[in-house]
Every structure is written in structure tokens, then in C-alpha cells.
Amino acid sequence: MTTTSRAALEGIRVIDMSRVFAAPVGAQILGDLGADVIKVERPLIGDxxxxxxxxxxxxKGGIETRQSSFFxxxxxxxRSITLNHARPEGQEVLRDLVKTADVLIENYKVGDLKRFGLDYESLKAINPRLIYCSVTGFGQTGPMAALPGYDGLFQxxxxxxxxxxxxxxxxxxGPLKTGPSLVDFMTGHNTALAVMGALMHRNATGEGQYIDIALLDSSVAMVSHIMQDYLISGNAPPRLGNGGNGxxxxxxxxxxxxIIYLTAGTDEHWRRLTVVMKQPELNEDPRFDTNLKRGKTNRAELMDIxxxxxxxFSAADMQxxxxxxxxxxxxxxxxxxxxEDPQVQHRQLRATTPHAFAESGSVDLIASPLAKMSASPATIRLAPPMLGEHTDAILAEIGYDEERVKALRDAQVI
Structure with a gap:
């Protein structure tokens, strides 16, 4: 979506030291809303x-983009910058970047960045307004904090x-994992939401803060009304397969x-369905005369009918x-x-984006669900970056001249 409106997060700089999926999604959302997101990647290896x-x-021309579906x-x-933060020279570069930043997002193991003086307390000393967000599997404390975490584990x-x-x-x-990495995806959204809340707090107080985001927390919260049902009743609801929960x-x-997915969960929708089926007697049938019977007790019998x-009927006629x-x-x-869905096309959810290094000259992306904000919509301004694509430009922005950049490159720091 093209707009001349001011982006919601224009002027906000985010240092994205995260990898794989959950935390990168969070940083991407901030980028969609206008933030300048600098992705810090390992030289030669990357995310x-x-x-x-x-x-x-x-x-294009046989170039290996190293841009997988996940990435x-x-x-x-x-924008991608390569940087070896294990080297003192790399740590110095990162600190110089942090001086210009509003937010840092990382998903290293608990305590890992502290070894390099890149933890929150160390960086807060040079930028008190910094919002520092750590994303881990199990959180920063507790008996499992040191364990690695992946989406399926938390499902x-x-x-x-x-x-x-x-x-x-x-x-x-039996139990099944969902197809997409939903815990990762939701954790990314929670990351972005927490950062935006912290930015609002900073606007009011001038204070930065530390944010501890855990995939575990998101995974429990995602069970939502079904988990709440358990908390209220003490009874675990059964797995319903494709059945609705309401x-x-x-x-x-x-x-x-x-195939069509049908939701006729209210009494009125059920009554209308019996009329469409030309079986109105089902509405008074004692097997199906309550929502509980239709949705749980006698569900299988009803679905057979x-x-x-x-x-x-054809699917088109049924719809x-x-x-x-x-x-x-x-x-x-x-x-x-x-x-091919007409409403998907109307909402412009397939976002073809120019990509200078792609064979076709563009890449099809999935549009942001935030693209329909009337005053400050999410936009796609940059295709996913090549590894280190913006290293020189970013270093120039923080005052590094060509000679210094060359020295860092020769030393394999960038």
C-alpha cells in the first residue's frame, strides 16, 4: 500500500539482533510501521x-540470495549489517549504533550477551532511553530459563x-501441531506490542526499560478461551478436530x-440451517435442541446428517x-x-515488492494486516535484505569513514 502519510514509528531506530522467526517477526512489524530496523547478522553466516x-x-544472474521462506x-x-559482536571492535560498533537507537531486540540465550558487555544494564549506561527486549523460550529466570526453545516444544x-x-x-x-509456527508468530506480535507500549511509556516519562518476552508465556495465553474454560470448570475440554469451540x-x-466450513453455532443459525436443509424437524429434535448437544454431546451424529x-450439492451452490x-x-x-479468492484480491494481500537481487526483479510478500490504518498504515518499503547489504551505508551514518570501514572488513569484524 502506497501512502504519503507519516508512518507511526517514523524516526524510531531498532537494532534487531534476533534470528530465525519469533523475534524477527516482532522487529518486522515495527519496520512495517515505519521504524528504521537495522538487522545485525554474523559475517558470512547471517541469520x-x-x-x-x-x-x-x-x-538474478545466479546470485545466491540465501532468502528462505522463513527469512x-x-x-x-x-537493513542488514554484518558484525562480529564477539570481537572488541564489533562490540564498539554495536555500542555506537546503540547510541543512535531507540530499541534493541535480541534472542540469544539467557546471559549470553552479558559476556560481551552488550546486556541491558551495560547498554543502558550509554543510552538511558533504550528499550531493550529479550525474547527467549522460557524467559530470563526460572528452572528452565537456560533451555533452548522452538515453536513445536511450546505447542x-x-x-x-x-x-x-x-x-x-x-x-x-491424538494431539497435533498446527501447520504454521503459531507460537513463534504470536510471540513476534507480543514482542512488537510490548515495544510499542514501552515507547508510549518513554514518551510520557523519558525512561527506557527492559522487556522479557517468552515463547512459553505466549503459548499458554494462545489457548485463550479454551484454557479459561479449564480454569473455570477444572475440566479439560476434549479435542474437537475441525469442530468449533463455541x-x-x-x-x-x-x-x-x-469442502466448506460451516459455523451455525447460535440457535438462530441452527434453525435457519434446518430450513435450508428442508429438515425443520431437526430444530426440535431432542438430540440437537441445545448448543451443548449440537456442539459436543451429539456432534458426530449431527455432522453425519x-x-x-x-x-x-456443489460447493458453489452450497455457499x-x-x-x-x-x-x-x-x-x-x-x-x-x-x-484467487476475490476478497483476498480486493484486500491486496499479495504484495509484490521490488527486489534488486531477485531473478524476477521482485518478490511476492504477504501484506501486513495493519495496512488499512487510515492515517499511519503499515507499508512495505524494502524487500528482505541480502546479507550485509547495507553495512557500509549504516556505518557511514554513525560517522565511520571509508578507511575505518575497510579496516573492519579486512579484520573480518564486518
Whole structure:
């Protein structure tokens, strides 16, 4: 989305020392909102996330972009500088950058950066207004703080898998991990939200602060109303597979040539569905006369009835009937189908972005959900960076002349 409006975070500089996915997503959101995000990467190696995923952006003229799907989806609107912070000269460069920064985001192991004098207390001494955000698996303290953390571990630990998967009694019953790395993704959003809250606090008080973000915390919070149900009742809700959590019927229904997801969880939506099905007697049927019975107790029986009916119609005809009756429903899309969806196209969710090093001259990115803010929308200004692409420019901005930059490069500090 192109705009001439002032970006919400224009003038904010973020030092992004994070790798892989969760924390980089957080830094990217700040970049989408206008912050100048400087991604600090290891010389020659870069962000570990450059090697994650199954696909890489093809490079122009045989250039190896080292931009995997993981990296590409979480590193737009950033400039890349290479820097070896284990060397004293690299630490000096980083401190010079911090003097110009508002935010630093890192996801190293607990205490790792303190060895190099790059922890919050050390950097706060040279920039008291600095907001320093550490993202780890288990947080900065506690018996598991030193352990590494990855998305799947927290889907298992935090309760997501306990409520996701095939219901008991059905073939293949048991817990399942979600396809996308949702704990990482949500942790990234929580990171950005915490930083923006800290910026608001600093605007009011002039004070920077330290932020401790943990994937574990996000994973427990993500279970949301289902976890709250447990806290209220003491009873663990069963896995419902594709069933809705708020009532029924809510599930995939199979048509003659496709699949639709149906949500008729309110009493009124259920009544309307029985009319569309031309089986109004089901509305008074004692097996289905409460939301609890439709959504839980007799759910399987009801879905068998609905699927027997739905298989007699095409998906297009079924969608039209349900839309006309005001019953919430949506056609199931394979990934390729998503980009053919007329509403997805209308919302411009496929963001083709110029990329000087890509074979095609551009890269297709997923638009920010914040792009429709009326005064300060999120925008995509920069494609994900090549490793070290902006090193010289960034160092020049903080006063390093060509001779000094060459000396750092010759010493393999950058």
C-alpha cells in the first residue's frame, strides 16, 4: 500500500539482533510501521533463518540470495549489517549504533550477551532511553530459563496440542501441531506490542526499560478461551478436530466437488440451517435442541446428517444457499486457491515488492494486516535484505569513514 502519510514509528531506530522467526517477526512489524530496523547478522553466516524452510528466492544472474521462506516472511523493511559482536571492535560498533537507537531486540540465550558487555544494564549506561527486549523460550529466570526453545516444544508444553487434533474415538485420534509456527508468530506480535507500549511509556516519562518476552508465556495465553474454560470448570475440554469451540454445528462439510466450513453455532443459525436443509424437524429434535448437544454431546451424529445432505450439492451452490440464508460459511481453500479468492484480491494481500537481487526483479510478500490504518498504515518499503547489504551505508551514518570501514572488513569484524 502506497501512502504519503507519516508512518507511526517514523524516526524510531531498532537494532534487531534476533534470528530465525519469533523475534524477527516482532522487529518486522515495527519496520512495517515505519521504524528504521537495522538487522545485525554474523559475517558470512547471517541469520540462521536464512537456511530454514523449503523454498528460497531465486537470485538474478545466479546470485545466491540465501532468502528462505522463513527469512523472507519475517525480514522485510530491514537493513542488514554484518558484525562480529564477539570481537572488541564489533562490540564498539554495536555500542555506537546503540547510541543512535531507540530499541534493541535480541534472542540469544539467557546471559549470553552479558559476556560481551552488550546486556541491558551495560547498554543502558550509554543510552538511558533504550528499550531493550529479550525474547527467549522460557524467559530470563526460572528452572528452565537456560533451555533452548522452538515453536513445536511450546505447542506441546503450553496446551495447544492438548486441544488440537483428531477427537478421541476416531481413527488417528491424538494431539497435533498446527501447520504454521503459531507460537513463534504470536510471540513476534507480543514482542512488537510490548515495544510499542514501552515507547508510549518513554514518551510520557523519558525512561527506557527492559522487556522479557517468552515463547512459553505466549503459548499458554494462545489457548485463550479454551484454557479459561479449564480454569473455570477444572475440566479439560476434549479435542474437537475441525469442530468449533463455541457451539455447533461448526465443522467442515463435504460437497460434491469441494469442502466448506460451516459455523451455525447460535440457535438462530441452527434453525435457519434446518430450513435450508428442508429438515425443520431437526430444530426440535431432542438430540440437537441445545448448543451443548449440537456442539459436543451429539456432534458426530449431527455432522453425519449434515454431510449426507451436503454431498448432494456443489460447493458453489452450497455457499450461495448458506449466504442467502445468512448462515456463516466459507469455502475451504488450498494455498493456491487463497490467492484467487476475490476478497483476498480486493484486500491486496499479495504484495509484490521490488527486489534488486531477485531473478524476477521482485518478490511476492504477504501484506501486513495493519495496512488499512487510515492515517499511519503499515507499508512495505524494502524487500528482505541480502546479507550485509547495507553495512557500509549504516556505518557511514554513525560517522565511520571509508578507511575505518575497510579496516573492519579486512579484520573480518564486518
Amino acid at each position: 540462521d533463518g536464512r537456511g530454514y524452510g523449503f523454498s528460497w528466492v531465486p537470485g 523472507t516472511v519475517s525480514n522485510r523493511n530491514k 506441546a508444553t503450553g496446551g495447544m496440542m492438548a486441544v488440537t487434533g483428531v477427537p478421541e474415538g476416531q481413527p488417528g485420534a 457451539g455447533g454445528p461448526a465443522d467442515l462439510i463435504h460437497c460434491a466437488d469441494g 449434515i454431510n449426507t445432505w451436503s454431498r448432494g 450461495a444457499m448458506l449466504d442467502e440464508a445468512g448462515i456463516p460459511a466459507a469455502r475451504y481453500n488450498e494455498l493456491a486457491d487463497v490467492w
